């Protein structure tokens with residue numbers, strides 16, 4: 086039995102990147118973020134689609150993800166956002182990856198290796214302008230850049246930073262952008278020619294023109310999710326992922342019958358129950374028990390009772406004409422109705438990123454190339 090499957094609409098990926106490009110303009114390069122298996126959508130097919138649609142760079146978290154992309158034949162620059170450990174330096178050169186650096190020790194080791202290979206290694210310098218995560222604290226950026234500029238074999242392509250509050254706080258976002266600009270000035274004073282500087286994630290790419298610099302790093306928006314609901318007026322994004330399954334059993338229960346573990350749902354009236362063969366093992370958040378909805382025959386139907394490991398019950402009393410094998414949409418569209426990643430995230434007490442990654446990694450994927 087195939088429990089459930091994820092449909093990935095690759096045309097929507099192309100559409101979304103074009104839409105982002107329309108907003109940022111021709112001069113700005115794009116570096117779509119394809120970490121976490123392209124947010125659960127599939128690293129290689131999504132990356133191939135993005136490159137065909139004109140992505141200038143790709144960004145991943147780990148060296149291993151970069152190796153997978155190179156092995157699949159992709160040859161755009163691949164930026165490793167988390168940086169590298171000394172033990173990974175050989176792979177950086179073998180697979181021509183572009184690391185982000187923020188530790189002098191690693192930069193020195195990269196420089197030595199570059200000299201050994203007689204190569205010039207492009208790197209990005211990661212600055213912490215207020216995320217408090219990876220990167221050289223912005224006040225120490227000038228010293229770090231100076232030390233780095235003295236290392237032979239390295240070419241600083243640009244500086245990069247990450248916004249902590251792009252979705253929620255204009256004022257602090259502006260402070261981060263200002264700090265970033267100050268870092269760029271000190272780089273200029275050092276005589277560094279930085280070609281591609283970038284700080285913007287999806288929210289900033291669509292909202293703050295002064296966050297563009299020479300490149301942007303959109304993730305969520307590439308997958309068709311709005312970082313801010315207010316952007317719906319200006320940008321037309323298309324969701325890429327759907328999550329579907331089929332009804333495997335139908336039956337009527339009388340009034341006052343308990344449903345599933347713990348009897349957290351008691352039928353208030355005679356109830357027609359549809360059973361689907363997926364549960365929290367397929368990523369269906371257990372928090373959606375008695376809370377979530379699915380689409381059957383283009384209508385919303387509530388999840389009743391506790392979600393089990395591989396089974397979930399749906400109240401379909403008011404929906405006629407359902408057969409065994411009827412398609413059920415957990416995420417996505419059916420007819421006029423739609424269940425979005427944001428709706429699921431809200432009900433499950435998490436964020437859309439988590440919904441996409443979890444559904445994507447827990448289920449087999451089907452790629453739709455034409456519509």
Ligand SMILES: *Cc1c(COP(=O)(O)O)cnc(C)c1O
Pocket residue numbers: 118120166247285286287288302303304305306312
């Ligand atoms: C994940 C990530 C992004 C993309 O962020 P979105 O909010 O998905 O657009 C950009 N930059 C860095 C450093 C990231 O880790």
